[in-house]
Amino acid sequence: MRTRCLALGITALTFLSGCTTWAAELRGPLRAWQPMEVSFEGPSVTETDTAPNPFLDFRMSVRFTAPDGRFYSVPGFFNGDGKGQGSGKIWTVRFTPDQAGRWTYRAEFKQGRHAAIRTDGAPVAFDGQAGSFDVKQRDPNAPGFWRWGRLQYTGGHYLKFAEGPYYLKGGCDSPENLLAYADFDNTPPSHRYAPHVKDWRPGDPTWNGEKGKGLIGAINYLASRGVNSIYFLVQNIGGDGQDVWPFAGRIDPRGHPSNDNAHYDISKLHQWNIVFEHAQRRGMMLHFVLNEAEARNKQELDNARLGVERKLFYREMIARFGHHNALQWNLSEEYDLDLDLGPDRVKEFAQYVQDIDPYDHPITVHNKGRAPDPGWLPFLGDRRFSTTSLQTYQNTAHWGERVEKWRRLSDVAGRPLPINMDEFLEANQSNSVKIRKEVIWPTYLSGGQLEIIMESKLQTEDFRTLDDLWRWTRIAREFVEENLPFWEMEPDDLSVVEASDLHGGAQCFSLRGQLYAIYYPVAERTGRLTLWDVKGQFEQRWFNPRSGEFVGPAVEFTAQGMQEIGPPPTAPNEDWAVLIRRVRQ
DSSP: OEEEEGGGTEEEEEEEETTEEEEEEEESOOBTTSOEEEEEEEEEEETTOOTTOTTTSEEEEEEEEOTTSOEEEEEOEEOTTTTSOSEEEEEEEEEOOOSSEEEEEEEEEEESTTGGGSSOOEEOTTTTOEEEEEEBOOOTTOSGGGGTOOEEOOSSSSOEETTSOBOOOEEEOOOTTTTOBTTSTTOOOOBOOGGGGGGOOTTSOOBTTTBTHHHHHHHHHHHHTTOOEEEEESOOTTSSSOOOOOBOSOOOTTOOTTOOOSSBOHHHHHHHHHHHHHHHHTTOEEEEEOOOSSHHHHHHTGGGSSSHHHHHHHHHHHHHHTTSSSEEEEOOTTTTSSSOOOHHHHHHHHHHHHHHOTTOOOEEOBOOSSSOTTTTGGGTTOTTOOSOBEEOTTSOGGGGHHHHHHHHHHHHTTOOOOOEEEEOSOBOGGGHHHHIIIIIHHHHTTTOEEEEOBTTGGGOOOGGGGHHHHHHHHHHHHHHHHHOOGGGOEEOGGGEESOOOGGGOOEEEEETTTEEEEEESSOSOOOEEEETTOOSEEEEEEEETTTTEEEEEEEEEEOOEEEEOOOOSSOTTSOEEEEEEEEEO
């Protein structure tokens, strides 16, 4: 029997099994690339129950089969009353269909000791129940990442949306304890984000009345400044902040073997998902960091091994949040600092995450130190890792040289990777210009991407303190996105000769013989562009990295070996970019 409530986007399916009625409810727009839920009424339990533990002693998954026959086996979870409360009989799976047409699904629900992380267990409740639903075509006008689909690795130096553009990251790396927010249930109130309450807008989500406006407003502000990625820990017990965890039981924030890491806080995780969904609607990738550098944090789950607690933790994070289109799993901040997890253990963690995640989201790990080598070398060429997360702490990454080196290393290893500089010189108002000149533009025009770590780090409350830097990052990123087929281009600094070497000198990103983007940290001496064996007419235009505008008229020239770039339109002591493209043969 099927009933449909179109106004609420709810489809209710009822199945009869003997004398018991099992109800399934579908929620969501039922449109390609937009999230939906399938919920069943099953055993009535509470999040802190131990006999059985609703998280560990049940295993729920749903197999979704697409119109073309492909299928996804998606893990589900105990969802309390389905509205954020920890007691109830609702068991839910979140899913994002990737094509239009008739989908079918079949539920698996098993019970047994540690059934969640095993393959056995006795079938109970709604096990075996099946149904179907119709999905509409993708909405090209949907907000944020819902219009483009899943962000995925496609074999090159940039991730790409399934039905959209290549992705160029310009993210925020602070505070790592973003989720230590006063309005989340059962959370130490390290952050309130009070300056961003004014950035909340009517129609934006809240919870428990008016809660959530500070963090939702902060996401709105960052998105309005072009920030398209946010980095956060989901468990920092025994780490720096000691104020973020998803667990419902008793926790010593300093870390302790007796901590209850096998029961999950349903109301808190419900609220997290409200924030994550809003970030996706605002075009912000979710950078999930699953471990912190400190030894006691790494030891919190199974004494730093892949045991019961860690397996359950990975499964719960994937089941509750893996349906979002744009995210990456970072296995650990500074995996080789303090307690060195070692490459083999990190790869074991990566394999488990990859096996559970039905969407094959990018997996990475973060290294320590001023240079990413040798810490990241063991992961090159490994098919479990689809992007980098490189640290050059309190360094400028040598004006793009690190990016170029790691692009080449990943190429040689046979698996080209996106090169992400995720932690470099700590940003503040006084060094913003230095970062623009020595990090942002050199990184982008060397073929890499970045996240900015704020000097305030765990104390960050107001992201406006770096307003200029967010704006400059957006200007640089959009220059690349709007003017360059960047996914086809290569770093090419040696094509520019006789230019000033201040702040690392000229940075060139090119499609040889066709297109050249050159950045000068100081444009007093711009040198020449080598165009040997190149014929045709080219156009040269100057771009102001401070204002985000092309300045002055376009100038055409005929390629004749060595081309003088000439001076910028004004202010040669400032930084400038120049775009040179072939316009005719």
